[in-house]
Amino acid sequence: MSVRLGSGGFGSVYKGELENGTIVAVKELKIKDIHEHEKEVVPVFEAFHHEVVLMSQLNHPNIVKLLGIIQNTTKFVMEFVTCGVLSDRLYDEKQEDLPMDIKKKILVDVANGMNYLHSQNPPIVHRDLRSFNIFISSYEADRLVAKVGDFGLSFPCPTELQDVMPTWQWLAPECIDGFSTYNEKSDLYSFGVVIYEMMSRQMPFTDKEEFITKIEEILSPEQLLNEAFLKQLEGSGFRLMDGKAVREEFQTQTIKTEIVSNGLRPTVDPSWPPLIQSLLNDCWSASPDSRPSWTEILDRLS
Known part of the structure; x- marks a missing residue:
């Protein structure tokens, strides 16, 4: 294993190479991290085992494929998807916006992958569909394949799970505070938010300034020259602006209430194609x- 591709929870994903030269992605459960959270050892191992078993049952061109496990380790091997996750492209301000035909191709691939998951017996609910879990092979039209990945939170349906997920911006209103169980309709709502991400290139609800609190901290000249300190600030969600460390935080409970009770949604740009606008509104009904x-x-996308 060499380059770390991403991390989250108690695991990280690395770029690796098999003996035959095949480039792969390797997900590793971090034992060192677990030792710091001993009470969570059993559920974390159970979640790891659950993801491997679930992925081993899936085989579709729009689903990230499990290639195998590494015996006597907490690692499993997946296909390597060249361009990484969709969010990297969408939220990189240096990158140009994607052409509409490419956006539609990605949406069609994701819909095909999700349709496959929901067609299983019993149906599999992803529960974490967002641009951070959609993998892209290429952004050239003739080579582009989008794949749904990261099944750590996925479960067969019906599921009694009513846990509160941290990624509430993508959650259906009926699931946002754990009041209802997840099902296929929950994923359809999340797909609508993915459409919004692709069209706006903004994180969901960041346009709702009335529900965002801005935290500012004036930095001293010494702090501004301290690279280690600035890196630590960045890791805590701050960005540097005019000699200040600035972080924006959602008024989470207030905005959740607006989503659930008053139908608050991210703002749809009227210049977007009518097909996209209608699909958005229907998905996040x-x-x-x-x-x-x-x-x-x-x-509708064809």
């Missing part, structure tokens, strides 16, 4: 039964 099926979504 407050009524789960009003959300379109994957078959209908694919028909």
